[in-house]
Amino acid sequence: ECYKRDRIDLIKALEMDIVFVGGVPPKGYHPKPMKQLDHETYEDDNGNLYRVSAITGDLMPYKIKRNPIFPLSENDIKNRIENLEKQIENVENEPIGDPNSSSWELVHHAVKEMKATHFILLLVGDIGFPGFGGTEEETWTSLIEYPEICKKIAELHGKRLVHQVKLYAQLGVDGIMPCGDLGSSTGLLASPKIYREMVYPWHKAHVQEAHKYGLKVLKHCCGHVWPIIDELAEVYDAYEGIQASGGMDIKLLKERVAGKLCLWGGIWHEHIAGGTPEDIRNDAKYAFQYAAPGGGYIMGSSHSLSVGATRENILEMKRCRDEWGVYPIDPSKFK
Numbered sequence: 484e485c486y487k488r489d490r491i492d493l494i495k496a497l498e499m500d501i502v503f504v505g506g507v508p509p510k511g512y513h514p515k516p517m518k519q520l521d522h523e524t525y526e527d528d529n530g531n532l533y534r535v536s537a538i539t540g541d542l543m544p545y546k547i548k549r550n551p552i553f554p555l556s557e558n559d560i561k562n563r564i565e566n567l568e569k570q571i572e573n574v575e576n577e578p579i580g581d582p583n584s585s586s587w588e589l590v591h592h593a594v595k596e597m598k599a600t601h602f603i604l605l606l607v608g609d610i611g612f613p614g615f616g617g618t619e620e621e622t623w624t625s626l627i628e629y630p631e632i633c634k635k636i637a638e639l640h641g642k643r644l645v646h647q648v649k650l651y652a653q654l655g656v657d658g659i660m661p662c663g664d665l666g667s668s669t670g671l672l673a674s675p676k677i678y679r680e681m682v683y684p685w686h687k688a689h690v691q692e693a694h695k696y697g698l699k700v701l702k703h704c705c706g707h708v709w710p711i712i713d714e715l716a717e718v719y720d721a722y723e724g725i726q727a728s729g730g731m732d733i734k735l736l737k738e739r740v741a742g743k744l745c746l747w748g749g750i751w752h753e754h755i756a757g758g759t760p761e762d763i764r765n766d767a768k769y770a771f772q773y774a775a776p777g778g779g780y781i782m783g784s785s786h787s788l789s790v791g792a793t794r795e796n797i798l799e800m801k802r803c804r805d806e807w808g809v810y811p812i813d814p815s816k817f818k
Contacts, residue, residue, distance in 0.1 A: 487592045494601065497801055501781075504593045504656070505606040510585040517542075539790045552617040553628065560632065567635035574642040582653040594655040604701060605656040609663030610644060610685050612673045613637040626677050634681055641685025648692045658699035660723065661689065666706020668729040675710040683714050690718050701747065705786060707731065712739060721745035727766075727785050728753055734773035737780075746774050747781040750800055755784055756791035760799040767803035772817035775808070782808055 486507060494502050517525035523535045525542060532546040555563070580586075593603055613636040614622040615629075626633050644661075651659055665672060665682075690700045701721040707729040708715065715722055716739075725731045725748035733749050740746070749770025754762040767782070774780040782804050788797060807817075 486589045490589070491593070491596055494597070497797070498805075499601075501602045501604050502593050502597050503604055503606060503660075504590045506586045507589050508586070510588075549618045551621060553621050553624070555629065560629065563632050564635055567632070567639055571635070571639050571642060574639070574646055577643070577646065579647055579650040582650060587654055590654050590656065598655065598657070602658065603656045605651055605654065605659045606703075607647070607651065607659045607661055608644065609661035609702075610637060610640045610682055610689075611663040611665060612677065613640060613681055614673075623673065626673055626681075630681075637681040637685055641688060644685065644689045645692045648689070648696060648698070651693075652696035652698060656698070658701055658720070659693060660701045660703050661686075662703040664703075664705045664724075665711070666704070666708045666726075666729060668706060668726070670707050671710055672706070678711050679714065683711075683718075686714075687718050690720075701745075705729070712736070716740040716744040719744060721747050721781065723747040723781075723783070725749070725785055727751050733770055737774045741777060741779065745779045745781060747783050748785045749774060749780075749782055750784050752784050752786035752789065755796045755800070756789050756793070758796065760795055763796050763799040764803055767800065767807065768817045771803075771807045771812060772814045775812045776814050778810070 490502070490504070493499075515528075517527050517533065519525055520532075524545065525533045527533070530548050531544065533542045534545040535541070536543050590603075590605060597603065612623075612626060613633045614625045615632065615636060616622045616625050648659075665678065671678065693700045699720045700718075701723055702715060702719040703724045704715070704722065705724045705726050707726070709730065722736075722740075722744055725733055725736065725746060727733065727748075728751065733746060736746055750763060750766045751758070754766060770780070770782060775782075782800070784800075
């Protein structure tokens, strides 16, 4: 109930056009309590440790048990590929879920209350770089060491993404937002070649399937993704999570993808949480001057309204939008 109340109240208070929604735990769901070790540390059944964040109050992973599994024998490789191929063959027979499940209660509420006036956007899963392994290091090195396995992992995840679209179409939403990061603050998480060979075909298939059902696809992707921006522009309807601090300058993006890809962002996530209203105003001026003319721009945070976001900075975003976000937009008034 708090999701239903607070989400709608926030959208109305800030006069936003897009309503974010997603699945929620089903009614009657009661996760098994973890073992409490001290006032801030908990342990799960697998021996993984979690601590309560002093900043957010959330329970966060602290020490996760991971054991290396590489190198793989030829027999291990063969068995993994065969197992993946069996799963791939069965994807079409996998249940997609019940659109009337209580897990979709928030979505149904938003559609009922807001669809007539707002764009309802469903947050969904996505496929990132399809590595595997027992440790973080192995997950990334697997892309180079065992590419044939990774390609099969990508195919399995990609076909499942496509298969799930028919469920989303039954929920009454206007679009979906696949949430999967491809970059860090300094560059892609893996090479452009790996993206183009393993991931891109499934991103494209996912969007094509969504378009068949009349759904728009607005991609969330943090980090520096310049090396693959042309591929993203070819596939998606919009790009959200534009990380200016990661080198994704919205002015240069507009010059590169104008008319191909809607850009969503412009206000630095870091400024909303740690800056001043003047920082917000400067971000907004830059974005409206260079990204808004000609359309294809949605003003917003470069990521989210995170813990630490101040009321003053959020309201300054709204003031800037109300003052400048009306077409036709004259870029000269921001100079």
